Amino acid sequence: MSDEPYRLYYWPSIPGRGEFVRLALAEADAPYVDVARLPEREGGGAASVIEVLRRELSVPPLAPPVLVDGPLVLAQVATILLYLGDRHGLAPADPAGRLHANQLQLTIADLVAEAHDTHHPVAMGEYYEDQMAEARRRAAHFTGVRMAKFLGYFERVLDGNPSASGFAVGDRLSYVDLSLFQVAEGLGYAFPRAFERLRGRLPRLGELRDRVAARPRIAAYLESPRRLPFSEGGIFRRYPELDIAAI
Amino acid sequence: MSDEPYRLYYWPSIPGRGEFVRLALAEADAPYVDVARLPEREGGGAASVIEVLRRELSVPPLAPPVLVDGPLVLAQVATILLYLGDRHGLAPADPAGRLHANQLQLTIADLVAEAHDTHHPVAMGEYYEDQMAEARRRAAHFTGVRMAKFLGYFERVLDGNPSASGFAVGDRLSYVDLSLFQVAEGLGYAFPRAFERLRGRLPRLGELRDRVAARPRIAAYLESPRRLPFSEGGIFRRYPELDIAAI
Numbered sequence: 001m002s003d004e005p006y007r008l009y010y011w012p013s014i015p016g017r018g019e020f021v022r023l024a025l026a027e028a029d030a031p032y033v034d035v036a037r038l039p040e041r042e043g044g045g046a047a048s049v050i051e052v053l054r055r056e057l058s059v060p061p062l063a064p065p066v067l068v069d070g071p072l073v074l075a076q077v078a079t080i081l082l083y084l085g086d087r088h089g090l091a092p093a094d095p096a097g098r099l100h101a102n103q104l105q106l107t108i109a110d111l112v113a114e115a116h117d118t119h120h121p122v123a124m125g126e127y128y129e130d131q132m133a134e135a136r137r138r139a140a141h142f143t144g145v146r147m148a149k150f151l152g153y154f155e156r157v158l159d160g161n162p163s164a165s166g167f168a169v170g171d172r173l174s175y176v177d178l179s180l181f182q183v184a185e186g187l188g189y190a191f192p193r194a195f196e197r198l199r200g201r202l203p204r205l206g207e208l209r210d211r212v213a214a215r216p217r218i219a220a221y222l223e224s225p226r227r228l229p230f231s232e233g234g235i236f237r238r239y240p241e242l243d244i245a246a247i
Numbered sequence: 248m249s250d251e252p253y254r255l256y257y258w259p260s261i262p263g264r265g266e267f268v269r270l271a272l273a274e275a276d277a278p279y280v281d282v283a284r285l286p287e288r289e290g291g292g293a294a295s296v297i298e299v300l301r302r303e304l305s306v307p308p309l310a311p312p313v314l315v316d317g318p319l320v321l322a323q324v325a326t327i328l329l330y331l332g333d334r335h336g337l338a339p340a341d342p343a344g345r346l347h348a349n350q351l352q353l354t355i356a357d358l359v360a361e362a363h364d365t366h367h368p369v370a371m372g373e374y375y376e377d378q379m380a381e382a383r384r385r386a387a388h389f390t391g392v393r394m395a396k397f398l399g400y401f402e403r404v405l406d407g408n409p410s411a412s413g414f415a416v417g418d419r420l421s422y423v424d425l426s427l428f429q430v431a432e433g434l435g436y437a438f439p440r441a442f443e444r445l446r447g448r449l450p451r452l453g454e455l456r457d458r459v460a461a462r463p464r465i466a467a468y469l470e471s472p473r474r475l476p477f478s479e480g481g482i483f484r485r486y487p488e489l490d491i492a493a494i
Binding site: 056057058059060061062072074075076078079082083098099100102103106107109110114117120122123124125126131134137138141146149150153156157160161166168169181182 | 288289297301304305306307308309319322323325326329330345347349350353354356357360364369371372373375379381384385388392393396397400403404407408409414415433
């Protein structure tokens with residue numbers, strides 16, 4: 001732990017996986033430097049992300065986002081949120097609730113990876129344009145089967161919360177709710193037709209999305225330049241040819 | 248926490264993701280019932296896995312493995328290992344080391360998901376035989392690029408551990424080391440040619456693999472019927488046409 005602002009390292013032009021961390025920092029009102037978004041002459045740019053990945057550390061990160069808090073360097077969204085959740089009251093305080101928040105975040109991570117792979121089904125390091133045929137097939141399965149499975153599951157979680165708080169776990173907002181907001185925003189951006197078709201079956205998720213967006217710190221964040229728009233460079237990309245909802 | 252044996256729920260015919268949990272339970276010498284491997288008349292079989300997924304719980308699991316400890320029901324391998332690591336001394340005791348173990352486990356989970364997707368690149372719910380062309384392309388990228396990236400990363404972690412323990416994090420064995428053993432076994436099974444080609448660059452991983460296999464409880468486990476063999480039904484499948492190592 002450090003009194004300095006957190007330092008977040010993530011690709012500067014996309015919300016991507018960094019956004020799950022940014023939303024938690026915004027809700028916590030925690031000061032942070034979004035390092036790669038600084039001008040290059042101030043140590044920013046994508047080069048700053050590469051630099052942190054190459055640092056000699058006892059446990060180095062393989063990929064961003066990376067959160068630096070004094071001597072502590074953490075990677076993997078769910079690990080970073082495990083840490084921030086405890087520090088900023090963004091996770092249940094009881095051990096079971098804390099573990100369940102982590103479990104749900106990992107299930108969100110699975111959904112995010114599958115959403116990403118709709119446009120990169122066979123070669124992560126190559127262009128979408130070079131794997132469009134495979135992408136159509138994967139996207140049909142994603143929009144027709146997988147998206148409903150995952151979102152239906154989260155609806156069940158929200159609806160079945162014994163505290164009837166409307167949140168995913170426990171009686172207060174946690175980082176899981178912030179991440180579910182981002183997933184709903186991202187899927188709504190990338191697959192507007194497929195998402196619209198499911199909306200009627202996801203009333204709790206819709207309510208949660210509105211409620212998160214209306215929280216004062218999140219609302220201020222979303223209107224600020226700190227919030228990056230979705231685009232065709234990130235995880236959630238709007239390629240109309242993939243928004244097919246086969247079933 | 249409960250004095251009863253743990254109950255593990257996972258598909259009864261494959262090692263799969265359940266194996267990462269089984270290895271931790273074996274090393275901890277923790278009594279557990281591998282529920283789905285019981286005869287059906289004793290409540291076992293795949294139906295027992297379906298049953299636990301359908302239970303009404305405050306936070307239900309979406310998929311196995313599921314670990315039940317008294318009233319606590321946990322899913323997601325890394326969440327289960329976070330719990331078992333603390334309870335059985337299979338993770339560093341210091342907060343940073345504990346988080347780093349979780350971070351490494353999530354990076355292993357990313358590698359496992361990519362290994363799985365080599366044979367199911369476009370439709371998780373359909374047969375391999377119906378996506379062989381796409382699988383060849385994804386496997387070429389995996390064996391030619393991604394496998395070296397991930398395994399090279401873990402080699403760097405093992406080699407750079409400041410304690411020079413030969414383990415991934417800290418000066419003692421953790422669940423991360425057990426999982427790295429399983430990944431090396433699985434990749435060596437599924438992609439013998441591609442894995443063999445990388446071996447010379449992975450001396451630390453090779454040493455770790457031998458060392459884990461030689462631990463008395465793990466050695467006894469590996470020789471017991473509790474250990475399930477790899478097959479063409481799990482994550483790591485030996486399809487010679489996918490073992491191409493394009494680069």
